[in-house]
Amino acid sequence: MTSAVSERPTGTRVRRRRRMSGQSRLELRWGIGMALPAILGFLIFTIGPMLASFFFSLTDWTIGASPRFIGFDNYRMLWNDELFWKSLSVTTYYTLGAVPLVLVLGFVLALLLNQKVRGLSYWRTIYYLPTLVPSIASAVLWIWIFNPDFGLLNSLLRQAGLPTSQWIYSETAVVPSLIIMSSWGFGNAMVIFLAGLQGVPRQLYEAVSIDGGGAWQRFRHVTLPMMTPTIFYNLVTGVIGTFQVFNQAYVMTQGGPNNASLFYIYYLYRTAFTESQMGYASALAWVLFMIIMVVTFMLFRNARRWVYYEMAGAR
Amino acid sequence: MRTRSTATSGSDRRVMSRAHSRVSWSRRDLLRFGGLVTAAGAVAPLAACGAGSGSGGDVELQFMYWGSSFEQKAVNEMLRQFEDEHEGVSVQPLYTPQEYETKVNTLVASNRAPDVAYMGATMGYRLAEQGKLVNVFQYFDKYPQLANRLPGTYFWYGKDKTFGTQTANEIMLLWYNKAVLDEAGVEYPPAKADEAWSWDDLVEAAYKLTYDQEGRRPDEPGFDPKRVRQFGVSVSVQYTPSWECLLRSNGIDLVDEAGTKCLLDTPEAIEVLQNLQDLMYEHRVAPTPVQLGNNAPTTAVQLQTKRIAMVLDGQWILLDMSQSDVDFGIGVLPSYGEPKTTSLGGASVIFTSSKHPDEALELYLFHNDPQHVDLYKNGLWMPLELKYYTDPEAMKSWLTEGVHPPEYKTAVVDYALNNATTAIGQRLKNMDNISEVLTPALQRVEGGKEKVADIMRSVVPKIDELLQGWHPTQEL
Numbered sequence: 001m002t003s004a005v006s007e008r009p010t011g012t013r014v015r016r017r018r019r020m021s022g023q024s025r026l027e028l029r030w031g032i033g034m035a036l037p038a039i040l041g042f043l044i045f046t047i048g049p050m051l052a053s054f055f056f057s058l059t060d061w062t063i064g065a066s067p068r069f070i071g072f073d074n075y076r077m078l079w080n081d082e083l084f085w086k087s088l089s090v091t092t093y094y095t096l097g098a099v100p101l102v103l104v105l106g107f108v109l110a111l112l113l114n115q116k117v118r119g120l121s122y123w124r125t126i127y128y129l130p131t132l133v134p135s136i137a138s139a140v141l142w143i144w145i146f147n148p149d150f151g152l153l154n155s156l157l158r159q160a161g162l163p164t165s166q167w168i169y170s171e172t173a174v175v176p177s178l179i180i181m182s183s184w185g186f187g188n189a190m191v192i193f194l195a196g197l198q199g200v201p202r203q204l205y206e207a208v209s210i211d212g213g214g215a216w217q218r219f220r221h222v223t224l225p226m227m228t229p230t231i232f233y234n235l236v237t238g239v240i241g242t243f244q245v246f247n248q249a250y251v252m253t254q255g256g257p258n259n260a261s262l263f264y265i266y267y268l269y270r271t272a273f274t275e276s277q278m279g280y281a282s283a284l285a286w287v288l289f290m291i292i293m294v295v296t297f298m299l300f301r302n303a304r305r306w307v308y309y310e311m312a313g314a315r
Numbered sequence: 316m317r318t319r320s321t322a323t324s325g326s327d328r329r330v331m332s333r334a335h336s337r338v339s340w341s342r343r344d345l346l347r348f349g350g351l352v353t354a355a356g357a358v359a360p361l362a363a364c365g366a367g368s369g370s371g372g373d374v375e376l377q378f379m380y381w382g383s384s385f386e387q388k389a390v391n392e393m394l395r396q397f398e399d400e401h402e403g404v405s406v407q408p409l410y411t412p413q414e415y416e417t418k419v420n421t422l423v424a425s426n427r428a429p430d431v432a433y434m435g436a437t438m439g440y441r442l443a444e445q446g447k448l449v450n451v452f453q454y455f456d457k458y459p460q461l462a463n464r465l466p467g468t469y470f471w472y473g474k475d476k477t478f479g480t481q482t483a484n485e486i487m488l489l490w491y492n493k494a495v496l497d498e499a500g501v502e503y504p505p506a507k508a509d510e511a512w513s514w515d516d517l518v519e520a521a522y523k524l525t526y527d528q529e530g531r532r533p534d535e536p537g538f539d540p541k542r543v544r545q546f547g548v549s550v551s552v553q554y555t556p557s558w559e560c561l562l563r564s565n566g567i568d569l570v571d572e573a574g575t576k577c578l579l580d581t582p583e584a585i586e587v588l589q590n591l592q593d594l595m596y597e598h599r600v601a602p603t604p605v606q607l608g609n610n611a612p613t614t615a616v617q618l619q620t621k622r623i624a625m626v627l628d629g630q631w632i633l634l635d636m637s638q639s640d641v642d643f644g645i646g647v648l649p650s651y652g653e654p655k656t657t658s659l660g661g662a663s664v665i666f667t668s669s670k671h672p673d674e675a676l677e678l679y680l681f682h683n684d685p686q687h688v689d690l691y692k693n694g695l696w697m698p699l700e701l702k703y704y705t706d707p708e709a710m711k712s713w714l715t716e717g718v719h720p721p722e723y724k725t726a727v728v729d730y731a732l733n734n735a736t737t738a739i740g741q742r743l744k745n746m747d748n749i750s751e752v753l754t755p756a757l758q759r760v761e762g763g764k765e766k767v768a769d770i771m772r773s774v775v776p777k778i779d780e781l782l783q784g785w786h787p788t789q790e791l
Contacts, residue, residue, distance in 0.1 A: 064442050170605075257755075273417040276438070
């Protein structure tokens with residue numbers, strides 16, 4: 001909306017602006033009016049609780065008792081909390097594995113599905129389907145896939161004569177197993193990549209062809225640079241999402257064995273609702289918020305080096 | 316949890332639909348917006364509690380409980396009967412089979428606690444100390460049925476202060492499938508405490524009851540531990556009540572008498588726990604957690620399907636066992652010298668916030684009275700009052716032919732009366748934090764990669780730091 005107004009030719013500025021401002025005021029009013037439910041929802045159900053949780057993070061609050069103000073003691077306690085560090089490292093491990101895997105898988109499949117093949121929409125639907133499976137259902141499904149005795153994975157490995165694994169039942173294999181499972185959810189990234197691929201201008205490909213470039217040059221010098229904003233978007237949301245991984249630990253492993261899959265949010269949840277330590281759990285939440293913010297900020301800083309925006313204004 | 320996990324995909328979908336309809340925001344704006352929304356999702360759900368209010372009407376009570384769907388039916392029936400006998404009182408059942416503590420926590424935080432409820436021990440102590448639970452000691456004189464219960468079933472939190480007793484009583488037992496034992500020529504585990512098997516007897520029997528897909532036993536050449544068809548026995552390591560009694564049988568306990576020193580690194584404790592680990596990895600007669608699998612059918616079901624021949628499990632599985640067509644038997648646990656079992660049970664409590672304390676007390680007295688509830692007769696519960704264990708007439712009122720097998724009198728009733736010690740989780744302070752250290756250690760024992768002695772050496776100092784002594788007890 002705003003860009004449509006500002007990009008108007010500036011010839012008869014005064015007269016036009018007066019007339020447009022009436023319309024734009026109208027648009028503004030209606031626009032905000034229509035967006036109001038969302039804005040209010042965000043303020044009441046997100047910002048409000050966030051502020052409340054920040055207050056609680058400064059208190060010693062066990063559910064049932066009254067909150068007692070203790071300043072930053074909760075945050076100081078975190079420093080010496082073995083499980084805090086454990087959960088942070090487990091979660092980071094997961095993020096470092098799952099995000100690249102999903103990005104690569106999603107990108108490769110998007111490239112494939114961007115070809116002119118028969119039954120294109122059929123394939124696109126098939127590849128997107130796993131994303132539609134509710135996460136609890138897919139977690140239960142994967143428990144069986146990972147079953148060391150009669151699960152799908154070990155049966156396949158056995159038939160191929162390869163060594164089997166204990167998957168989610170082993171301290172060392174549990175996080176890699178869950179990373180493998182995360183690849184199941186590449187559908188969202190894939191669809192966004194597909195949308196991005198379709199926005200790459202045809203004339204650039206034509207230009208490469210005229211210069212005698214082949215498929216690799218087209219990919220390397222057109223597709224990839226033009227896709228960097230989309231890759232970047234998927235990277236950022238992927239990192240934010242995986243830092244909050246929860247369902248797998250909750251449904252499949254309960255954080256075990258020996259805390260090897262104690263993901264941060266699962267630890268937070270346990271602290272808050274099983275151990276009733278709301279104050280401490282709020283501090284955990286805020287620390288995670290800060291971590292995600294810092295990581296996201298660093299990603300944005302780093303993005304200047306490799307993300308290409310066609311229109312400079314898009315930055 | 317749902318909100319958190321869908322936060323990303325929600326914003327993704329927003330972007331998707333925009334990309335399709337070719338309305339373009341600046342990509343940067345989108346990213347910022349998406350990022351903010353997702354990141355905010357991490358913090359928001361925690362603080363979403365506010366004050367609530369009760370509803371008006373005549374007298375309306377809420378009864379909160381957990382349990383199987385069968386228990387749900389029986390409890391709702393009990394509540395309906397209570398309403399029939401108490402005019403003007405209605406009771407709303409709050410059946411919460413999963414995430415019970417989470418639900419209680421949120422209700423308490425929003426001042427909407429139920430009137431009467433089942434309660435886990437740790438949370439019960441906390442809420443009682445916060446003054447949220449009624450001290451039922453004041454009613455002991457008026458209602459002797461409250462004062463005559465088995466001493467180990469009370470939850471004391473100070474002098475003359477108790478938030479009540481267990482809802483019902485339970486003990487740990489050795490269950491077996493008669494057909495499977497007959498087939499292998501194994502004698503049934505004894506049903507009398509003073510005839511209890513030794514640990515070696517159990518292992519010996521288990522060897523005869525374990526075989527792989529080709530029918531080979533663990534002590535026969537070529538036995539394939541990866542393809543076991545039937546296991547001899549199953550004992551949960553992570554579930555403390557199933558082995559704490561074995562420690563006591565071996566003359567030791569988890570902690571010392573003062574409740575300030577952990578004893579799991581003593582030779583006696585290590586012997587018991589190492590024996591449990593050896594069942595899985597040395598003798599290979601018990602399923603490892605990997606072989607059992609997360610979210611696997613309960614051991615009771617695996618006993619029925621002949622996956623496992625003998626199972627160390629609670630009295631409560633009698634409800635399921637008696638409904639199945641399996642010819643099962645009950646034995647006492649193996650003994651290291653002095654026969655011992657664990658008694659346990661969740662608490663029942665009254666919340667002080669109840670607007671109708673008198674009716675709530677009525678309901679409290681009613682809800683687990685063997686005269687009103689058929690959960691005793693059908694095997695789920697054992698009574699709390701002493702007379703049901705000693706007086707033949709009272710015993711007849713809950714022991715049912717077709718549910719309680721002939722050996723039940725000696726293997727369960729007498730065993731509970733003479734050989735049971737209350738689970739440590741119901742008596743020790745700071746149990747939440749102790750479990751947080753103990754459970755991962757027990758998972759290491761189950762994992763089988765390290766010796767028990769090494770695991771305990773590293774864990775006991777950490778538990779020592781957390782020990783704060785026992786909750787009080789009181790003679791009646």
